[in-house]
């Protein structure tokens with residue numbers, strides 16, 4: 001697969017987001033199906049695997065990934081995140097989000113950073129993490145302090161590159177002054193523009209951008225008409241029954257454009273994203289091997305300037321109902 005560089009780390013243009021593989025995220029799923037999906041991602045070359053200590057209970061998602069990469073560690077760029085799965089008995093602070101439940105609880109105190117990393121290394125069954133992210137900045141801790149402790153992990157050889165997720169341009173600049181940041185993970189897709197200041201700061205500093213939920217949590221792939229009671233998306237305003245129905249209709253011109261081009265809406269959404277910046281990569285999630293192969297193929301697509309202009313015209317008219325998550 002075509003590769004791109006994130007601040008000195010070479011990764012496939014289309015990677016794989018493993019969050020969908022833990023129960024309670026996108027509905028029920030068992031570990032066998034999850035393992036098949038991860039193997040399909042590696043086989044398709046989407047071998048930038050993104051997980052977090054906060055996905056699933058008690059490191060479930062990291063342990064799934066650890067099992068799937070056993071014997072294939074050299075093929076994989078392994079990325080994980082910390083700060084959401086706060087150890088028992090430790091304090092946490094509120095990070096406001098647009099989900100109906102309103103907040104996430106985080107702790108990114110420097111004294112806990114090595115403990116987080118050692119726990120993730122054990123879950124993943126590896127001796128080094130290629131890309132280690134702060135999942136959400138801690139409102140009670142200056143980001144310089146968290147990143148200082150993350151830098152010590154690099155010195156100790158436990159981590160190869162540092163990343164930040166869900167940060168502002170200012171936070172990125174302040175963090176970068178302490179330690180180089182290879183990648184910034186941010187929600188970015190056809191229905192969620194990226195903050196231009198963050199994008200400019202990343203470009204100036206040479207950090208790559210990793211687009212999370214690049215398929216709009218599945219919406220942009222074109223088939224989501226409702227979400228079940230055990231699906232995390234029911235908390236997201238864009239997936240309420242009313243908003244979802246309105247969004248589905250308004251997205252029709254983009255779906256039609258994909259049909260005209262003879263590709264799927266998911267492929268169009270991913271290929272479009274790769275055209276936004278030389279240093280952007282996508283990490284779509286999927287539990288379905290056929291979708292994983294389909295998504296990986298989008299890394300090789302060429303979009304003609306006329307096609308890009310048609311997409312932009314369609315997106316300008318795509319008036320999304322429901323607020324954003326962050």
Ligand SMILES: NC(=O)c1ccc[n+]([C@@H]2O[C@H](COP(=O)([O-])OP(=O)(O)OC[C@H]3O[C@@H](n4cnc5c(N)ncnc54)[C@H](OP(=O)(O)O)[C@@H]3O)[C@@H](O)[C@H]2O)c1
Nearest residue numbers: 017018019212213214215216217218221266284285286287
């Ligand atoms: N840093 C953060 O705070 C943060 C937040 C959210 C997510 N993330 C990362 O981003 C990754 C991806 O995000 P995400 O999983 O939320 O959203 P996503 O990748 O935008 O969408 C995933 C959904 O799209 C569907 N899908 C994928 N490919 C498809 C295809 N070709 N055709 C039809 N449907 C398709 C999947 O269903 P099927 O299973 O049926 O294919 C799944 O329900 C996560 O795994 C995680 O690593 C990070």
